[in-house]
Amino acid sequence: MGFKSEPMITMDPVEDKSNLFTPEIRSQIDKWIAKYPEGWKQSAVMAALAIMQDENGGWLTREIMDDVAAYLDMPPIAVYEVATFYSMYELEPVGKHKVCVCTNISCMINGSDKIVDHLEGKLGVKLGQTTKDNKFTLKEVECLGACGGAPMMQIGKEYYENLAPEKVDEILDGLE
Amino acid sequence: MANEVCFRNMDLDQPWTLEQYKSRGGYEVLTKILTEKITQDEVIEQVKESGLRGRGGAGFPAGLKWSFINRNSETNRYVVCNSDEGEPGTFKDRDILRYNPHQLIEGMIICGYAIDAAAGYNYIRGEFWEPYERFEAALEEARAAGFLGDNILGSGFNYDVHSHLGAGAYICGEESALLESIEGKKGQPRYKPPFPAHYGLYGGPTVINNTETLSSVPMVLKNGAEWFKDLGVENSAGTKLFAVSGAVKNPGVFEVPMGIPFAELLELAGGMQDGKKLKAVIPGGCSAPVIPADEMMQLNMDYDSIAKAGSMLGSGAVVVIDDSVCMVKLLERMSYFYHEESCGQCTPCREGTGWLYRVVSRIERGEGRPEDLDLLSSVGGNIAGRTICALGDAAVMPVNGMLKHFRDEFQYHIDNKKCLVDS
Numbered sequence: 001m002g003f004k005s006e007p008m009i010t011m012d013p014v015e016d017k018s019n020l021f022t023p024e025i026r027s028q029i030d031k032w033i034a035k036y037p038e039g040w041k042q043s044a045v046m047a048a049l050a051i052m053q054d055e056n057g058g059w060l061t062r063e064i065m066d067d068v069a070a071y072l073d074m075p076p077i078a079v080y081e082v083a084t085f086y087s088m089y090e091l092e093p094v095g096k097h098k099v100c101v102c103t104n105i106s107c108m109i110n111g112s113d114k115i116v117d118h119l120e121g122k123l124g125v126k127l128g129q130t131t132k133d134n135k136f137t138l139k140e141v142e143c144l145g146a147c148g149g150a151p152m153m154q155i156g157k158e159y160y161e162n163l164a165p166e167k168v169d170e171i172l173d174g175l176e
Numbered sequence: 177m178a179n180e181v182c183f184r185n186m187d188l189d190q191p192w193t194l195e196q197y198k199s200r201g202g203y204e205v206l207t208k209i210l211t212e213k214i215t216q217d218e219v220i221e222q223v224k225e226s227g228l229r230g231r232g233g234a235g236f237p238a239g240l241k242w243s244f245i246n247r248n249s250e251t252n253r254y255v256v257c258n259s260d261e262g263e264p265g266t267f268k269d270r271d272i273l274r275y276n277p278h279q280l281i282e283g284m285i286i287c288g289y290a291i292d293a294a295a296g297y298n299y300i301r302g303e304f305w306e307p308y309e310r311f312e313a314a315l316e317e318a319r320a321a322g323f324l325g326d327n328i329l330g331s332g333f334n335y336d337v338h339s340h341l342g343a344g345a346y347i348c349g350e351e352s353a354l355l356e357s358i359e360g361k362k363g364q365p366r367y368k369p370p371f372p373a374h375y376g377l378y379g380g381p382t383v384i385n386n387t388e389t390l391s392s393v394p395m396v397l398k399n400g401a402e403w404f405k406d407l408g409v410e411n412s413a414g415t416k417l418f419a420v421s422g423a424v425k426n427p428g429v430f431e432v433p434m435g436i437p438f439a440e441l442l443e444l445a446g447g448m449q450d451g452k453k454l455k456a457v458i459p460g461g462c463s464a465p466v467i468p469a470d471e472m473m474q475l476n477m478d479y480d481s482i483a484k485a486g487s488m489l490g491s492g493a494v495v496v497i498d499d500s501v502c503m504v505k506l507l508e509r510m511s512y513f514y515h516e517e518s519c520g521q522c523t524p525c526r527e528g529t530g531w532l533y534r535v536v537s538r539i540e541r542g543e544g545r546p547e548d549l550d551l552l553s554s555v556g557g558n559i560a561g562r563t564i565c566a567l568g569d570a571a572v573m574p575v576n577g578m579l580k581h582f583r584d585e586f587q588y589h590i591d592n593k594k595c596l597v598d599s
Contacts, residue, residue, distance in 0.1 A: 003366060003367060003370070003375070004379065005355075005359060005375070005377075005378055005379040006379075007359070007360070008361075035297075035338040035340070036338075037252065037294075037295075037378055040359070040360070040378060042359070042360035042361075043340070043358055043359055043360045044360070045360040046302075046340075046341065046342070046343050046357070046360065047340075047341060049343070050302070050341065050343060072360075074360075078360075078361070081361070081362050082360065082361065082362060085345065085362040085363065085519075086302070086342070086343035086344045086345050086363070087343070087344035087345065088302050088303070088343040088344035089343060089344075100303075103509065104264045104462075104509065104513060105264050105265060105422075105458070105462060105495055105506060105509055105510060106264065106265055106421035106422050106427075106495055108505075108506070108509055109421075109422045109423055109495070109496075109497065109498070109501055109506075110422070110423075141303075141344075142262070142264070142346060142513055142516060142517065143262060143263070143264035143265070143266075143346075143462075143513075144303050145261045145262060145266060145267045145269075145270050145301065145303070145304065146267050146270065147264070147265050147266070147267045147419065147421035147422075147427070147493070147495075148267055148419065148420075148421055148427040148428045148429065149427075150421055150422075150427070154303060157305035157306075158305075159306070
């Protein structure tokens with residue numbers, strides 16, 4: 001059998017990890033590490049990246065990825081692979097609020113085109129762009145699994161369903 | 177006969193709490209198994225006998241999957257729950273996690289006992305924050321009550337369940353990609369064999385089942401295999417969560433017996449939105465070939481009936497399409513999805529999904545060429561069956577379904593540079 005399931009362990013471990021992250025962040029990451037078997041710290045890489053992305057205003061710098069690698073004894077390249085593979089990680093700065101609008105089939109049938117038009121008009125940006133005041137980034141996403149509430153969008157951790165232009169206004173105007 | 181299995185507590189005001197779950201007999205089956213020392217083989221036999229099939233899309237018999245596990249393996253064994261719900265049109269597992277997380281946990285513990293697993297992991301898609309928090313809270317309650325941890329209910333069985341959050345990748349719904357993802361890697365599917373039952377998470381024998389499948393287990397064992405079988409029809413046992421969306425008045429998740437006529441399911445969802453006429457239905461999530469209205473209205477919702485009509489029951493995601501929808505535009509959106517979500521590992525899928533998208537897209541823009549429909553079939557033929565996982569096939573099936581049933585609409589776009597449908 002050719003395939004073997006093994007962690008990618010760095011050749012160049014950082015012994016003193018006390019300079020990596022704050023104690024609070026370390027304890028958050030440690031909680032994730034504790035879920036996985038001995039020797040599989042790297043299973044916590046997705047959670048560590050998500051925690052640090054939140055901490056850093058919504059995006060990941062090269063330095064953060066390197067620190068995550070050092071903390072989990074992974075080669076940096078293995079962390080970059082993960083950070084570039086999954087769509088929720090941002091590798092460029094984003095606005096304070098990331099507005100993720102679904103345009104997949106159930107939303108499309110229920111008028112997501114109109115929601116996108118409205119969002120673009122209201123925010124003055126196109127999909128994939130950030131407003132000049134860095135308050136909003138508008139992002140098109142694939143099905144978020146809330147098709148019963150189509151059309152829908154996600155902002156931060158919240159889902160907003162059964163959207164109409166007026167409702168979108170209300171939601172966006174309510175965000176600081 | 178609705179809401180018998182996964183949604184049986186939906187009438188309670190806080191069904192996600194341990195207290196309310198227990199008020200309906202929650203964790204009694206687990207307690208019975210552990211205290212009366214019902215053997216692992218008996219548990220597996222019951223699940224096998226019940227005819228419970230995988231609810232994530234493939235429909236593989238769950239008990240059979242469990243029986244493949246070698247309980248004497250040198251490495252640890254694992255249970256993995258696939259809550260990476262991402263097949264467009266599917267939104268049922270989200271409701272299990274939000275409203276009935278304890279039943280899933282009980283199912284995961286029973287499965288863990290049956291294969292003598294070291295731990296269970298529930299892979300929840302990263303966007304599902306509310307469901308994740310509900311599930312986490314339920315885990316805490318279950319641990320505090322002694323249903324998880326060391327020496328569960330004095331049985332000597334040690335087992336815990338953890339959640340793992342995804343970060344946005346449809347491909348992680350593919351079981352071996354999901355395992356890679358838990359291992360902290362890119363979610364790229366593994367070659368099979370070896371199958372996860374032999375060599376899965378961390379190299380150990382692994383059962384990986386969908387959320388709805390594992391959540392069904394406690395009821396299968398509580399009421400018996402015969403009871404479960406009798407809920408459904410031949411070869412499609414039990415009830416099913418159908419997530420109905422699209423052009424219906426009251427979209428939602430409905431737990432109904434397998435084999436229910438589609439026409440009845442459409443009624444449950446409130447019928448068509450005002451002024452709209454049924455044009456077609458995608459019966460099992462985006463990857464399932466479309467079925468035209470007339471044919472669909474005669475069909476029953478079970479594995480065999482939908483397969484006979486050339487499509488598949490898949491995840492039970494029913495997308496209802498009305499006559500104002502342009503099929504070219506709809507297919508363009510679906511093809512974009514597969515192109516976007518292809519993991520890039522296999523050339524036929526990585527390049528082929530781009531071809532499918534670009535060709536459908538130019539037809540939609542009025543730039544289609546006379547040879548394009550044959551080109552789509554040819555590209556599809558060069559993807560299907562030539563990749564490590566089923567994403568390539570899934571990208572081709574909707575194209576083939578559309579060309580089979582709505583070829584005229586595509587031809588009209590090419591010939592007239594415009595849409596047949598006023599929308």
